[in-house]
Amino acid sequence: MKSKRESNARFRLVLTLGLAVVLPALTLILVNFQHVKSIQRDKKVEALIHRDFQYLLTISAKKMASKAYTLTEQARADFPADTDSDDEKRRKLDLILSKSPWFAHVFLFDAKKGIIIQSQRDHDSEKEAGESVKMYSGWFGLEGSYLCELLRKRPKPIMWSSGEVERAGGTLYASTAIFSFPNLSRDRTVLGGVRFDPAYLKETFFPALLEEVTSQNFTNDPEQLYGQTFHELMPNEAFGHPDQRLAMMVYQGDSFKAEGDRPLATSAGWGSGKPEVSYKLDDPFRGLTLGIKFQGTTAEAIGRRWVWQSFLILGVLSVLMIGGLVLTYRSVNKQVALARLKSDFVSNVSHELRTPLALIRLYAETLELGRINTQEKKHEYYSIIRKESERLSALINNILDFSRIEAGAKEYDFRETDIAELVRNTLDSYRYQIEQQGFMFEEQIDYGIPSVKVDREAIARALVNLVNNALKYSDSEKFLGVRLYREQSVLKLEVSDRGIGIERHEQARIFDKFYRTCDPLVHNTKGSGLGLSLVRHITRAHGGDVEVESTPGRGSKFTLSLPLVQESRASV
Numbered sequence: 001m002k003s004k005r006e007s008n009a010r011f012r013l014v015l016t017l018g019l020a021v022v023l024p025a026l027t028l029i030l031v032n033f034q035h036v037k038s039i040q041r042d043k044k045v046e047a048l049i050h051r052d053f054q055y056l057l058t059i060s061a062k063k064m065a066s067k068a069y070t071l072t073e074q075a076r077a078d079f080p081a082d083t084d085s086d087d088e089k090r091r092k093l094d095l096i097l098s099k100s101p102w103f104a105h106v107f108l109f110d111a112k113k114g115i116i117i118q119s120q121r122d123h124d125s126e127k128e129a130g131e132s133v134k135m136y137s138g139w140f141g142l143e144g145s146y147l148c149e150l151l152r153k154r155p156k157p158i159m160w161s162s163g164e165v166e167r168a169g170g171t172l173y174a175s176t177a178i179f180s181f182p183n184l185s186r187d188r189t190v191l192g193g194v195r196f197d198p199a200y201l202k203e204t205f206f207p208a209l210l211e212e213v214t215s216q217n218f219t220n221d222p223e224q225l226y227g228q229t230f231h232e233l234m235p236n237e238a239f240g241h242p243d244q245r246l247a248m249m250v251y252q253g254d255s256f257k258a259e260g261d262r263p264l265a266t267s268a269g270w271g272s273g274k275p276e277v278s279y280k281l282d283d284p285f286r287g288l289t290l291g292i293k294f295q296g297t298t299a300e301a302i303g304r305r306w307v308w309q310s311f312l313i314l315g316v317l318s319v320l321m322i323g324g325l326v327l328t329y330r331s332v333n334k335q336v337a338l339a340r341l342k343s344d345f346v347s348n349v350s351h352e353l354r355t356p357l358a359l360i361r362l363y364a365e366t367l368e369l370g371r372i373n374t375q376e377k378k379h380e381y382y383s384i385i386r387k388e389s390e391r392l393s394a395l396i397n398n399i400l401d402f403s404r405i406e407a408g409a410k411e412y413d414f415r416e417t418d419i420a421e422l423v424r425n426t427l428d429s430y431r432y433q434i435e436q437q438g439f440m441f442e443e444q445i446d447y448g449i450p451s452v453k454v455d456r457e458a459i460a461r462a463l464v465n466l467v468n469n470a471l472k473y474s475d476s477e478k479f480l481g482v483r484l485y486r487e488q489s490v491l492k493l494e495v496s497d498r499g500i501g502i503e504r505h506e507q508a509r510i511f512d513k514f515y516r517t518c519d520p521l522v523h524n525t526k527g528s529g530l531g532l533s534l535v536r537h538i539t540r541a542h543g544g545d546v547e548v549e550s551t552p553g554r555g556s557k558f559t560l561s562l563p564l565v566q567e568s569r570a571s572v
């Protein structure tokens with residue numbers, strides 16, 4: 001009946017825990033798990049990184065183009081006027097070259113007057129300028145007016161021509177700007193142009209721009225470069241790691257194969273390997289491609305690490321949740337068991353109170369009726385009444401002490417005491433009862449036990465509880481032994497019996513409040529389950545402790561240890 005009620009309570013608890021905590025938490029973990037799995041399956045992190053790489057490449061390409069346009073427009077503004085003499089024109093073109101070391105040569109083509117081309121004073125530029133004269137004259141001679149017409153229609157009157165030039169170390173990429181002068185009348189065919197020095201492009205222009213883009217401290221402000229979605233999905237740490245700086249490069253052609261190809265220019269930290277994402281450049285650098293990758297890692301590795309980190313976090317969360325559940329379940333189980341012990345306690349105590357009261361009443365009534373004639377009988381009845389009332393007050397004292405301890409209001413009155421005398425006196429008042437019950441009683445109190453500061457009443461109560469237990473839980477062999485002796489700086493008070501004993505696994509629990517063992521004799525003997533918990537509290541308050549040695553069927557020995565030099569803890 002009882003266990004059915006208990007298992008019902010437990011079932012209700014498990015159900016509540018299940019519905020209120022486990023189910024939502026598990027669902028949350030499962031949904032997250034699925035989410036991370038889908039990210040892993042679809043390689044979403046990688047895709048997002050690539051998308052952001054693409055974005056970064058677009059920005060870089062724009063930056064490069066805008067820089068090339070700016071330099072070209074600056075030069076164009078300084079171009080000679082139409083009315084200038086040829087010498088003046090040459091001087092002005094030379095001035096542009098000296099101001100702009102990034103141009104290999106500049107030229108001015110007029111359909112009526114021919115081409116003027118000025119170059120930097122180095123061997124390569126002069127050689128290329130010489131070769132270009134022919135090419136430009138031929139080309140502009142044929143298509144000059146068409147080109148002017150074409151440029152007029154553009155928002156910026158600049159067009160680009162790119163190709164390769166021969167240099168000592170091999171061919172180099174070159175880009176030339178060709179522009180018109182919109183202020184001149186429409187029937188004039190005049191074109192200007194600047195060629196970027198291929199060596200300057202390779203050694204200064206591209207490396208500087210790549211460095212500028214990759215060295216931006218976007219790890220601190222990734223929002224600048226990475227879309228919001230990226231952040232929704234990807235924790236900052238992905239980019240917060242110093243290993244995850246970016247590297248960029250520029251190469252010629254459409255595809256870059258790590259083995260043979262040499263990039264035109266790279267940012268610091270490119271190392272080797274292929275770009276993760278590439279972007280084909282348009283004018284002014286048509287024919288070139290920009291590449292990007294992480295320094296020392298790949299988007300795939302970052303994606304994989306992120307997924308595993310997420311799985312790990314989910315795993316730890318699940319373990320924590322399960323641990324929490326187990327703890328809650330155990331603590332509630334404990335509470336349920338305590339509630340059962342309490343209800344047992346109430347029924348035991350009421351029975352314990354009722355029995356002596358009934359006996360007292362019965363013997364008092366019999367005496368009152370005057371039917372008892374012999375003095376001997378009368379004496380026996382009086383002693384029963386005294387004993388039963390003693391039992392009653394012992395029980396009530398236990399309960400009162402217990403409730404004081406529970407309320408934290410138990411106070412001890414420590415006084416200098418001859419403890420040998422205290423033990424002797426306490427046992428004397430029980431001697432008759434002990435012998436009456438047929439117990440063999442052995443009392444051994446050593447000589448010369450020093451006096452010690454104790455609460456007399458409390459120590460006597462502890463001893464009485466132990467003696468009572470020895471009497472209650474002895475079966476066929478009735479023996480009670482009490483020993484008081486000194487062991488160095490500790491006083492030992494031993495109470496032993498040869499009774500039913502206590503199973504090993506129960507020995508630690510008998511000192512818990514309300515706890516009673518499962519032995520059938522214990523079951524049939526009334527008790528409150530408070531005695532030993534009081535004994536422990538009392539000895540600890542005296543700075544000592546209580547221990548039990550017991551063998552089932554052979555008997556038990558309880559030992560109180562009281563330090564002679566006490567640091568008593570009155571409010572334990």
Ligand code: ADP
Nearest residue numbers: 469470473510516517522527528529530531532
């Ligand atoms: P109570 O005796 O009122 O049940 P106690 O706190 O004094 O409560 O004891 C707790 C339990 O410890 C007892 O119910 C009994 O099972 C066990 N116990 C205590 N003393 C002895 C003993 N001397 N021999 C065997 N079992 C004992």
